[in-house]
Amino acid sequence: MFEEYLDFAVGMAREAGRIQLSYFRGDDLAMKTKSNVSDVVTRADRESEELIVRSILERYPTHAILGEEGGARGDAASEWRWVVDPLDGTTNYSQGLPVFCVSIALQYRGETVVGVVYAPYLRELFTAVRGGGAWCRRGDGEPVRLHVSTKQRLDCSVVATGFPYDKSENPDNNSDNVARILPHVRDVRRMGAAAYDLSCVAAAMLDSFWELNLHEWDVCAASLLVIEAGGVVESLRADRGVSPVAGSAALVEQMKRYVR
Structure with a gap:
C-alpha cells in the first residue's frame, strides 16, 4: 500500500543528496546560526527542504508537512503528514565531515508508515x-535486510549519543549520562547526526543510542527503521523535547539504568 510513497520519498532524498554534494567542502555554504552559535544552517539545508516541500505539494497538495527549516506547511487537517529533516548533521556538513543525511518520513493518522534516511557522501x-x-542499499549494491544488534550485554556494546544545542546554557545537557554509562560499555560514539545514529542502530553498526532534546524531524524516519529491524525506541523523559533511547529490548533496559 505504501510502496508508491516509499519510491517517491527515495527519489526526493536522492535529489536532496545531490544538492548537498554540490556544495559539500566548498566555500559557498552561506552558513548562518539559528537558536545559538551551536545551531547552524546552510544553503544546502534550505535548498534541500524547498526541493522536498515543492515536490510533495506538487504531487500531494492535500498533505501536511513538518520541516526543520520551514515548520508546518500544507493542509494541517490532513490524515497524511510528511516529517522532513532536509540535512541532519549540519555541523558535520559545515566542517567538511562526511556523516550527514536526508531524513524523510510519512505518517498516516499519526503513525509513521514510511521512513527514508539517505547519507549521500557515504552512498547509504x-x-x-x-x-x-528495514533495508539498506550501499552504493549500487542490492538492498540488505537489517536487524538490530543481537548482543545481550552492555559491556560488549558500542553506543552512541549527542548533545543538545542549549548545552552551554542548560546544565541538563547529557554530560552526566555519558559519565555514568561510560564505564559500563565497550565505547561511546558521537556521530553528530541522530537520524544516521538510529539508522546505524537498525543496521547493528551501533548497538544502542540515546539523546536528549531532539525534534520529531530528527528521529521520525529512523525510528521506524529501528522498529522494523526488530528493535525498540522508547522515550527517556518528557521534559527535554524528544529524548529517545533505542536498540534491542535487552540493551535498552540495561541502558536505562544509566541514562535518564
Whole structure:
C-alpha cells in the first residue's frame, strides 16, 4: 500500500543528496546560526527542504508537512503528514565531515508508515515501510535486510549519543549520562547526526543510542527503521523535547539504568 510513497520519498532524498554534494567542502555554504552559535544552517539545508516541500505539494497538495527549516506547511487537517529533516548533521556538513543525511518520513493518522534516511557522501540508503522490514542499499549494491544488534550485554556494546544545542546554557545537557554509562560499555560514539545514529542502530553498526532534546524531524524516519529491524525506541523523559533511547529490548533496559 505504501510502496508508491516509499519510491517517491527515495527519489526526493536522492535529489536532496545531490544538492548537498554540490556544495559539500566548498566555500559557498552561506552558513548562518539559528537558536545559538551551536545551531547552524546552510544553503544546502534550505535548498534541500524547498526541493522536498515543492515536490510533495506538487504531487500531494492535500498533505501536511513538518520541516526543520520551514515548520508546518500544507493542509494541517490532513490524515497524511510528511516529517522532513532536509540535512541532519549540519555541523558535520559545515566542517567538511562526511556523516550527514536526508531524513524523510510519512505518517498516516499519526503513525509513521514510511521512513527514508539517505547519507549521500557515504552512498547509504536506509528504507522502511510499516510491516515490511528495514533495508539498506550501499552504493549500487542490492538492498540488505537489517536487524538490530543481537548482543545481550552492555559491556560488549558500542553506543552512541549527542548533545543538545542549549548545552552551554542548560546544565541538563547529557554530560552526566555519558559519565555514568561510560564505564559500563565497550565505547561511546558521537556521530553528530541522530537520524544516521538510529539508522546505524537498525543496521547493528551501533548497538544502542540515546539523546536528549531532539525534534520529531530528527528521529521520525529512523525510528521506524529501528522498529522494523526488530528493535525498540522508547522515550527517556518528557521534559527535554524528544529524548529517545533505542536498540534491542535487552540493551535498552540495561541502558536505562544509566541514562535518564
